[in-house]
Amino acid sequence: MIPAMSDLSQRLMDGDRRALARAITLVERADPAGWEVVRETYPNTGKAQLVGVTGPPGAGKSTLLGALATHWRAQDDTVGILSIDPSSPFTHGALLGDRIRLTDHFLDRGVFIRSMANRGALGGLSEAALQAALLMDAAGRDHVLIETVGVGQAEVDIINHADTIVLVLIPGSGDSIQALKAGVMEIPDIIVVNKADHPMAQTMIREVKSVLSLGHSRDLDWMPPIVPTKAVDGTGIPELVQQLDKHAAHLRDTGQLEERRLRNLRKEVLAIATLRLRAELERQLEDDPQLAGLLEQVGARTLDPASAATELLAQRTTA
Amino acid sequence: MIPAMSDLSQRLMDGDRRALARAITLVERADPAGWEVVRETYPNTGKAQLVGVTGPPGAGKSTLLGALATHWRAQDDTVGILSIDPSSPFTHGALLGDRIRLTDHFLDRGVFIRSMANRGALGGLSEAALQAALLMDAAGRDHVLIETVGVGQAEVDIINHADTIVLVLIPGSGDSIQALKAGVMEIPDIIVVNKADHPMAQTMIREVKSVLSLGHSRDLDWMPPIVPTKAVDGTGIPELVQQLDKHAAHLRDTGQLEERRLRNLRKEVLAIATLRLRAELERQLEDDPQLAGLLEQVGARTLDPASAATELLAQRTTA
Numbered sequence: 001m002i003p004a005m006s007d008l009s010q011r012l013m014d015g016d017r018r019a020l021a022r023a024i025t026l027v028e029r030a031d032p033a034g035w036e037v038v039r040e041t042y043p044n045t046g047k048a049q050l051v052g053v054t055g056p057p058g059a060g061k062s063t064l065l066g067a068l069a070t071h072w073r074a075q076d077d078t079v080g081i082l083s084i085d086p087s088s089p090f091t092h093g094a095l096l097g098d099r100i101r102l103t104d105h106f107l108d109r110g111v112f113i114r115s116m117a118n119r120g121a122l123g124g125l126s127e128a129a130l131q132a133a134l135l136m137d138a139a140g141r142d143h144v145l146i147e148t149v150g151v152g153q154a155e156v157d158i159i160n161h162a163d164t165i166v167l168v169l170i171p172g173s174g175d176s177i178q179a180l181k182a183g184v185m186e187i188p189d190i191i192v193v194n195k196a197d198h199p200m201a202q203t204m205i206r207e208v209k210s211v212l213s214l215g216h217s218r219d220l221d222w223m224p225p226i227v228p229t230k231a232v233d234g235t236g237i238p239e240l241v242q243q244l245d246k247h248a249a250h251l252r253d254t255g256q257l258e259e260r261r262l263r264n265l266r267k268e269v270l271a272i273a274t275l276r277l278r279a280e281l282e283r284q285l286e287d288d289p290q291l292a293g294l295l296e297q298v299g300a301r302t303l304d305p306a307s308a309a310t311e312l313l314a315q316r317t318t319a
Numbered sequence: 320m321i322p323a324m325s326d327l328s329q330r331l332m333d334g335d336r337r338a339l340a341r342a343i344t345l346v347e348r349a350d351p352a353g354w355e356v357v358r359e360t361y362p363n364t365g366k367a368q369l370v371g372v373t374g375p376p377g378a379g380k381s382t383l384l385g386a387l388a389t390h391w392r393a394q395d396d397t398v399g400i401l402s403i404d405p406s407s408p409f410t411h412g413a414l415l416g417d418r419i420r421l422t423d424h425f426l427d428r429g430v431f432i433r434s435m436a437n438r439g440a441l442g443g444l445s446e447a448a449l450q451a452a453l454l455m456d457a458a459g460r461d462h463v464l465i466e467t468v469g470v471g472q473a474e475v476d477i478i479n480h481a482d483t484i485v486l487v488l489i490p491g492s493g494d495s496i497q498a499l500k501a502g503v504m505e506i507p508d509i510i511v512v513n514k515a516d517h518p519m520a521q522t523m524i525r526e527v528k529s530v531l532s533l534g535h536s537r538d539l540d541w542m543p544p545i546v547p548t549k550a551v552d553g554t555g556i557p558e559l560v561q562q563l564d565k566h567a568a569h570l571r572d573t574g575q576l577e578e579r580r581l582r583n584l585r586k587e588v589l590a591i592a593t594l595r596l597r598a599e600l601e602r603q604l605e606d607d608p609q610l611a612g613l614l615e616q617v618g619a620r621t622l623d624p625a626s627a628a629t630e631l632l633a634q635r636t637t638a
Contacts (some may be wrong), residue, residue, distance in 0.1 A: 035625045042623035056494035057501035131625070143421040149503050175375035176493035182376035183466050262618045269617060272628035273600055285589070298588060299581045304361035305449070306354045309591035318637050 008033070008224055009040040012139050015078075017112060020139045024114055038131050041138035046261070048080070048137040048144045049248055052162030056176055057149050059168045060194040064240075065145050065229040069111045071237050074142055076110075080136030080144040083115045083159055084129055096178040124275045127158040130268055133161055157271075160264050163257060164247045166240075168192045169208065171200035179209045187212070189224055190243050196228035237263065248256065284316050291315060321622070327352070328359040331458050332395075336431060339458045343433055346450040353617040357450050359530030360457035367399070367456040367463045368567055371481030375495055376468050378487040379513040383559075384464050388430045390556050391462055395429075399463040402434045403448055403477055431460065443594045445476040449587055452480055476590075479583050482576060483566045485559075487511045488527065490519035499530045506531065508543055509562050515547035515555065541569055603635050610634060 026034025044230035053061050062083070069079045105111035114136075116129060128148065136144045142292035148158050159165055167188035169176055179185040191212075193205050208226050225243050229236030251257035285291050294311050303311075330338035345353025372380050381402070388398045424430035433455075435448060448465065455463045467477050478484055486507040488495055498504040511532075512524050527545050544562050548555030568575040604610050613630050616622035622630075 021456065021575055039623045039626050043620050046620055051620050057503055058497040134623070138507050149498075149501065172491075172493035175386060175494035178375050178377040179468075182468065258618075262614075265617045265624055266614050268624045269614060269627045269631060270597065270600060270604070272625055273631050274593060274597040276628065276632060277596045277600075281589060281592055281596075295581075295588060298584045299577075301362050301365055304358045304453070305584055305587045306591055307358050308588045309595065312588060312592050 002303050005040050005266045006036065009037045009287070012025060012037060012135065013041055013044055015140050017109060020112060020135060021114070022134045023135050024116075028116060028128050029294065030128070034131070038134055041159045044140075045134050045137040047255045048141050049244070050133065050137070050144050050146070050164070051244060052148070052159035052161045053168060054148045054159050054165065054188070055168035055192075056170075056173055059170045059173065060146050060231050061149070061168050064192065064194060064229065065147055066105060067229075067231045067234050067237045068145065068241065069105050070144075070234065071241055073105075073110050077142040078140065079105075079112070080108045080133075080141035081111065081113045081144065081147065082129060082132050083113070083147045084117075084125065084149070084309075094145060097306065099210065112136065112139075126161075126266065127272050127275060128293055129158050160267075163260060164253055166190045166192055166244075167316060169204060170195045171198040171204045173204065177204075177207050177211060179236060180208075181214065187224055189219075189222065190240070191224055191226050191248050193226060193228050194231055194234075196230050201228065219256070221254060222247065268284045281312065281316060285312070288315075324359050325355065328356045331454065332358060332360055334459050336428060339431060339454060340433070342454050343435075343451045346454065347435060353450070357453055358455075361453065363459075364453050364456040367460050369452065369456070369463050369465070369481045369483070370561070370563060371465045371467070371478035372487060372488035373467045373478050373484065373486045373507070375489075375492055375509075376580060379550050380466050380468075380487050383487060383511065383513060383548065383556075384466055386548075386550045386553050386556045387422060387464065388424050388561065389461075389553065389630050390560055392424075392427060392429050396461040397459065397614070398424075398430045398440065399452075399458070399460035400430065400432045401448060401455065401463065401465045403436075403444065403465065403467045404433070431455065431458075443590060445480075446587065446591050446594060448477050449480045461606050471519055479586075482570055482579060483563055485509045485511055485563075487513050488523060489514045490517040490523045492523065496523075496526050496530060499527075500533065506543055508538075508541065509554075509559070509564050510543055510545050511559060512545060512547050513550055515549050517622045520547065538575070540573060541566065578603045600631065604631070607634075 005013075008023060010018055012023055014066060023034060023037040028034075029037060044169040053065060055061055065081055065083075069081065069099060072079050084238060105113060106291065114132065116125070133144055133146055146158060146162055165306055167176075167185075167190070170193070176185065180187060191208055193201060193208065195201065196205075204230060212226070227236055227240045227243055229240060231237070248257075251260070285295070294303065294308045296307055298308045320625055324332075325340055325595045327342060330479060331342055342353060342356040346357060347353075372384060384400055384402075388400065391398050424432060433451065435444070435451060442568070452463055453464055463482055465477060484507040485534065486495075486504075486509070488510065489512070495504065499506060510527055512527065515524075524545055524547060531543060531545070546555055546559045546562055548559060567576075571578070604614070610631060613622065613627045617624055
């Protein structure tokens with residue numbers, strides 16, 4: 001007997017935008033009702049084209065996402081955009097300007113845009129982002145774009161939920177080129193050089209080519225293409241879409257699509273379980289004076305951090 | 320009754336370099352004997368000046384560390400340098416060239432240099448790095464420098480072990496400036512503009528000043544100074560040391576030193592405990608066919624990741 005699906009899940013799968021927005025808010029708050037919607041709609045996922053877009057701030061990622069959305073809407077495809085704000089605790093709304101560039105699509109029901117900054121009750125932005133992406137996928141969006149800023153490990157964890165990873169650079173992205181060269185940043189599947197009308201654009205394209213020739217690529221059968229764009233007027237967008245489709249076909253044909261998704265889902269299960277254990281530990285540290293006393297000893301240099309961790313694990317109560 | 324200290328711990332605290340090297344190797348391998356040395360020598364920590372140095376690859380961080388070491392050695396202070404290699408799994412030794420710039424000091428017993436890339440058995444580079452830094456501190460090093468590459472969350476976690484954080488930029492660090500401006504990267508305590516003889520250095524200094532005027536600083540009573548350097552010939556190093564000492568005094572005078580250290584140690588205890596729980600989960604996932612079956616269901620889209628995590632936590636055996 002299949003249990004009846006909740007009304008929210010049903011509406012989400014019928015493509016109701018408000019249901020989708022509501023469900024994402026629930027997972028962002030780590031509300032059990034949100035996990036429930038993901039659970040119910042999960043069998044309907046795995047159909048969307050999942051694209052991760054990353055790069056330094058100011059590279060024009062949001063403009064590029066807007067241009068991609070325009071392109072796909074022209075062929076009547078639906079789009080979901082998940083924009084991950086910096087997880088930095090010390091500034092808010094600094095990137096709001098970027099969001100404004102997406103307002104062209106605010107009245108188009110075929111484009112669903114959501115910004116996410118909250119780490120959720122469990123403290124995992126990456127986990128909340130995956131849940132949101134799954135919901136967009138379940139809601140029948142043909143293309144789901146996940147946008148992150150920066151090149152750190154946290155961003156990599158988020159972007160890894162995507163099937164295809166696009167790195168957006170601009171003339172002047174010296175640090176990113178150095179990071180690619182040194183192997184600190186992984187070579188993505190596609191590299192966009194935006195603001196390609198800039199006088200230094202050709203220099204940047206040459207630098208990217210020289211980095212690619214070093215061959216750090218994770219997929220030996222795929223040579224990451226370099227796509228020059230001018231996102232503000234749509235130049236290069238059809239070429240980018242062509243490369244996205246080519247990469248999607250490559251992943252399917254080589255069996256890597258299933259492989260990548262399985263690997264990421266495995267990591268995700270472990271990450272969610274670990275976050276829950278950690279949240280439980282934090283709660284006990286706050287509630288139990290004896291456990292809190294361990295931290296005082298660490299501060300007084302009478303108990304080292306690793307021994308305190310051992311004590312903490314031994315003394316906690318497991319549910 | 321105070322238990323007798325192990326021979327390794329005793330030799331480490333007596334300043335024996337080989338004992339220090341041995342102990343760090345043990346913690347890097349997550350060998351229980353390594354944790355034991357940290358436990359025994361921990362009461363002797365908290366005396367070193369802990370400086371974290373971060374910035375994009377190619378900014379000259381290693382050269383700068385070498386110049387700082389030279390400066391401190393001239394006044395007979397001892398130095399420990401912990402260089403964190405990229406945690407990237409797909410490339411190895413790409414940064415070896417940087418290490419070579421530190422070879423001037425390889426024969427000086429007053430400078431202890433250690434490179435770390437291994438995430439350790441528990442999977443936490445940040446945790447292994449803290450243990451190594453504590454060992455250098457316990458070994459009586461007057462200054463302990465922790466070097467990381469990049470600006471992501473993983474690097475931030477490592478760098479947060481330090482009392483004072485230095486960001487090294489060069490002319491051309493456009494992406495880092497954008498990241499500071501957008502609030503993606505936290506404003507450090509001191510900003511070095513290296514390669515200050517470059518024609519574009521003044522432009523970079525102006526850009527840094529304009530970012531600092533935005534006031535994202537985490538410490539309202541400290542205006543991060545900008546120090547131009549030319550690390551290859553030591554230009555600006557005395558000024559940098561002066562700022563490091565000024566910041567150390569500021570932290571002491573305002574009571575922030577204890578506060579920062581307590582906060583970081585608390586995070587560390589939690590992180591170590593969480594890593595152990597995670598390692599235990601991973602082990603069970605590999606050993607128990609029933610738990611492994613959960614992942615298969617996730618891949619087949621019949622069980623969502625969060626529900627699989629719930630099952631995993633319910634079915635695992637807790638020690």
